[in-house]
Amino acid sequence: MENISRLETKIKEKSASADILVISRTFLPSSGGVEEYMYNRCLQDPDRVIALVAGCSGDKAFDKAQRFPVYRWPNPKYCHSGLIGSTLEAFLNLVWSFVLAIKLYFRYHYRYIEWGHGYDFISLLLLSYLLPIRFFIYVHGNDLLSTVHNYIIKALFELTLKRAKGIVCKSSFTRDYLCAHFRFDTPTHVINPVVRREKFGVVSSGNLDDLRVRVRDAYDIPQTAVVILSVGKFVKRKGFDLVIENLTPLLTLGLDVHYILCGYGPDELELYSLACRLRVERRVHFAGYVPDHELAGYYAACDIFAMLTLDDIKAASIEGLGIVFLEAGYFGKPVIASRVGGVTDVVRHGENGILVNPYSGNDMLQAFRRLCQDQQLREQLGSTGKALANRRTLHRSLYVGVRSQESGKIPTLPTPPADNRDHF
Numbered sequence: 001m002e003n004i005s006r007l008e009t010k011i012k013e014k015s016a017s018a019d020i021l022v023i024s025r026t027f028l029p030s031s032g033g034v035e036e037y038m039y040n041r042c043l044q045d046p047d048r049v050i051a052l053v054a055g056c057s058g059d060k061a062f063d064k065a066q067r068f069p070v071y072r073w074p075n076p077k078y079c080h081s082g083l084i085g086s087t088l089e090a091f092l093n094l095v096w097s098f099v100l101a102i103k104l105y106f107r108y109h110y111r112y113i114e115w116g117h118g119y120d121f122i123s124l125l126l127l128s129y130l131l132p133i134r135f136f137i138y139v140h141g142n143d144l145l146s147t148v149h150n151y152i153i154k155a156l157f158e159l160t161l162k163r164a165k166g167i168v169c170k171s172s173f174t175r176d177y178l179c180a181h182f183r184f185d186t187p188t189h190v191i192n193p194v195v196r197r198e199k200f201g202v203v204s205s206g207n208l209d210d211l212r213v214r215v216r217d218a219y220d221i222p223q224t225a226v227v228i229l230s231v232g233k234f235v236k237r238k239g240f241d242l243v244i245e246n247l248t249p250l251l252t253l254g255l256d257v258h259y260i261l262c263g264y265g266p267d268e269l270e271l272y273s274l275a276c277r278l279r280v281e282r283r284v285h286f287a288g289y290v291p292d293h294e295l296a297g298y299y300a301a302c303d304i305f306a307m308l309t310l311d312d313i314k315a316a317s318i319e320g321l322g323i324v325f326l327e328a329g330y331f332g333k334p335v336i337a338s339r340v341g342g343v344t345d346v347v348r349h350g351e352n353g354i355l356v357n358p359y360s361g362n363d364m365l366q367a368f369r370r371l372c373q374d375q376q377l378r379e380q381l382g383s384t385g386k387a388l389a390n391r392r393t394l395h396r397s398l399y400v401g402v403r404s405q406e407s408g409k410i411p412t413l414p415t416p417p418a419d420n421r422d423h424f
Contacts, residue, residue, distance in 0.1 A: 118143030171342025234265030329385025
């Protein structure tokens with residue numbers, strides 16, 4: 001990691017052309033969808049990007065391995081819990097990002113800022129007045145909910161949106177929500193997340209079969225059984241309980257079905273208690289936290305990926321777009337998902353999965369029953385899912401027209417390398 005306190009050290013020659021400062025309050029190796037999204041953005045243009053992000057556990061070893069410079073501000077552990085802690089964390093994020101962005105400007109003289117989220121935007125607004133830069137702001141979903149109900153905050157956020165060169169949304173749902181609740185005329189771009197194959201280690205079609213057998217054996221699941229998989233934090237809005245509740249009727253129909261949950265969270269004990277009450281505890285397998293390099297085995301072991309997400313506006317939580325749906329498709333697995341939020345950007349009903357109403361028990365049961373009983377349909381949907389997971393929009397497309405306006409020349413985009421396509 002390049003420590004911010006040692007800015008006087010010599011910058012590597014490959015960073016001499018860096019002109020984009022990417023700022024995010026959360027970043028790998030901390031796990032999560034936004035973390036993965038912003039890291040993938042940096043990987044697309046490592047020679048142009050400088051990352052300024054919050055510190056996290058394991059960041060030193062991670063940062064040393066990157067092809068772009070990474071600077072971190074401290075993120076004390078006492079800021080991670082309670083109302084006072086979260087308030088203090090937000091304040092420190094705002095201050096550190098502002099101060100260090102100015103310090104890095106005098107080191108790199110970057111021309112653009114890409115603000116990785118809608119949080120702490122006051123720093124970005126101030127920087128846009130103080131520095132001769134242009135900026136893009138990313139919005140994901142929950143960050144919008146944090147601004148919409150306060151008149152002053154909303155007005156300042158709208159001012160920030162108007163001053164931006166462009167706005168990046170990771171789903172069309174997020175874009176539509178933004179346009180419906182805020183007034184601005186700034187160009188808006190939808191750039192869906194992409195699957196980073198390096199995340200799963202070296203994976204080939206041959207060893208996926210071995211991984212499938214190994215994971216099933218670890219949980220005493222017959223190779224002929226139908227396995228449903230979910231990956232995520234155990235919170236109410238993720239709908240893990242809805243999958244568990246569908247196991248009983250599926251078993252009644254004579255289907256040999258098992259359910260694996262990868263993750264952790266505050267609702268784990270409640271989910272286990274539900275499985276016990278329904279007497280399906282032997283069919284529900286809690287894998288706990290699974291590192292990225294081991295997730296490939298779980299995707300290989302399953303036949304269906306399910307995530308029945310619920311939007312919870314009151315709790316300031318909406319599904320901007322879950323990258324796990326794309327990951328399931330990358331491994332050729334059909335998806336059962338809720339028709340909410342940005343899910344419809346990556347799960348296309350009847351093409352790579354089945355979209356359901358998470359408040360309709362019959363709707364969910366029929367989707368599970370159909371996929372559990374029809375292997376040919378599972379393979380068909382999974383094949384389409386793999387093709388969709390390999391599609392991508394490059395973030396450098398944001399700069400089409402921007403540089404030509406500055407230079408008076410017609411812009412051209414570099415052709416992505418041939419190995420930029422994910423494959424086994």
